[in-house]
Amino acid sequence: MKRLYNITYSLLAATLLLSTQSCIKEDMSDxxxxxxxxxxxxxxxxxxxxxxxxxxxxxxxxxxxxxxxxxxxxxxxxxxxxxxxxxxxxxxxxxxxxxxxxxxxxxxxxxxxxxxxxxxxxxxxxxxxxxxxxxxxxxxxxxxxxxxxxxxxxxxxxxxxxxxxxxxxxxxxDTYKINVTVDGIKANGDNYLLSVEDNNGRYRFENSIASQTKFNYISPCTEINNGAKLTSSVTVLRLLENRSPILRVFNETKGTIAFEKNLVELLMLINTVGGKIDFSYMHEFDIELIARNGVELSFDVIINGWRVIENGSGLGS
Incomplete structure (x- = not known):
């Protein structure tokens, strides 16, 4: 085995020597x-x-x-x-x-x-x-x-x-995970959905958004804490400043909207309370919606630990 190794090594060295003959001086073409x-x-x-x-x-x-x-x-x-x-x-x-x-x-x-x-x-x-x-x-x-x-x-x-x-x-x-918890609204047998409406389903090869057709990323909400909270997560494609994806918590049973807001604008509120948002390296967000007196459309909002909205009555898109 040792002799075979030596022969192989010698052949390899010879091959490398021949391949580098034309690399001398200015001729690097080969x-x-x-x-x-x-x-x-x-x-x-x-x-x-x-x-x-x-x-x-x-x-x-x-x-x-x-x-x-x-x-x-x-x-x-x-x-x-x-x-x-x-x-x-x-x-x-x-x-x-x-x-x-x-x-x-x-x-x-x-x-x-x-x-x-x-x-x-x-x-x-x-x-x-x-x-x-x-x-x-x-x-x-x-x-x-x-x-x-x-x-x-x-x-x-x-x-x-x-x-x-x-x-x-x-x-x-290019993917972002949005985790949403709703505190203070009991489902009482109703089905709730988390959705994000956007038009970012197609990309040019330089990574710019190419499509115009809107669609919804949808995930069902589940009850936790003996029904005291609703929770859901949805993964979406590119989030960028100056765009308008719409985050909704939707009561599918009654056909009503419990919460609706421009997702980018909502996340950017972190910048107004001492935090920082940068979509180039931040890809997961925890959003907690705390219903005031159990009333839909009236929430305090906490994002990644930052309280960004208080007394949020009348929140809309």
């Missing part, structure tokens, strides 16, 4: 090279605050390479990434030029798919989108798997053949 693509993100720290990305939530990474003109060249898939600051995907064999690298994390979920097959040398970056599936009758009841997007801050990475490149894509989480 040198081995690769691109190492790393990922930059705020790592999750949920012990003290619900912030950052949990690396274990990134179940699969699809890395797409486009040329400077936006023409698709190749796809590189890691079905089980072990995310860390040292994690990278290698893209070999690119010619000298500028390239656009786009990555999606979580496409192994059946809830997400691309608008069309990507054909090397044909598909344009501007033509392909990511779609949320399973929207029926303007609602989606399925629990969304975590979705991530990554791109380079400058848009392109410059490559020179024969020179290995290490560069970084900024990883963004």
């Amino acid at each position: 040198c081995p090279s690769d691109i190492r693509v790393y990922f930059n993100y705020v790592e999750g720290s949920y012990a003290s605050a619900k912030e950052g990305i949990n690396p274990s939530d990134v179940s699969q990474i699809n890395l797409y390479v486009f040329n400077a003109d936006g023409k698709f060249l190749s796809e590189h898939v890691d079905p089980a990434p072990k995310m860390s600051k040292d994690y990278f995907i290698t893209v070999p064999g690119l010619e000298t030029g500028s390239y656009q690298f786009i990555a999606w994390g979580g496409l192994d979920s059946e809830l997400y798919n691309l608008s069309e097959p990507l054909v090397p040398g044909q598909t344009l970056l501007s033509d392909v989108q990511l779609h949320l599936q399973s929207i029926q009758n303007d609602t989606i009841k399925a629990a969304l798997a975590p979705l991530f997007h990554a791109a380079h801050r400058k848009g392109v990475i410059d490559v020179k053949k024969g020179i290995s490149v290490k560069d970084t894509l900024n990883l963004t989480q």
Whole structure:
């Protein structure tokens, strides 16, 4: 076995020597090279605050390479990434030029798919989108798997053949979990639903929202504390400032709305009481609605421990 190892090592050394003969002086055209693509993100720290990305939530990474003109060249898939600051995907064999690298994390979920097959040398970056599936009758009841997007801050990475490149894509989480507890309203046999109405079911490859059609993320409420409270959670796609998703607690049995508010405006109220909201790294929010004297549409509101509304009579959208 030792002799075999020595022979193999010698053959490998000889191969490497031959492959580097043309790398002497200025001629680097035949040198081995690769691109190492790393990922930059705020790592999750949920012990003290619900912030950052949990690396274990990134179940699969699809890395797409486009040329400077936006023409698709190749796809590189890691079905089980072990995310860390040292994690990278290698893209070999690119010619000298500028390239656009786009990555999606979580496409192994059946809830997400691309608008069309990507054909090397044909598909344009501007033509392909990511779609949320399973929207029926303007609602989606399925629990969304975590979705991530990554791109380079400058848009392109410059490559020179024969020179290995290490560069970084900024990883963004596109899913947000909204946990709602309603205190002070008893269901008394009625069915309550938590919903978020939005139009963010389609995305261009640079991660901008492409759709206009509204739909509702819906999750049923359950009773806790012997019926003294209602609770529910819903996962939604991108939350951004200056958008208008509507959060509702809905009495399905009676067809009445117990609570309704622009979700983004509601969360941003944390900024007015000494807290901070940043949707680029904050992805989970606990909203507690405390009914005043058991009356619907009149609530105190606490978000992530911050009391943002008191005497909230007449809350509306």
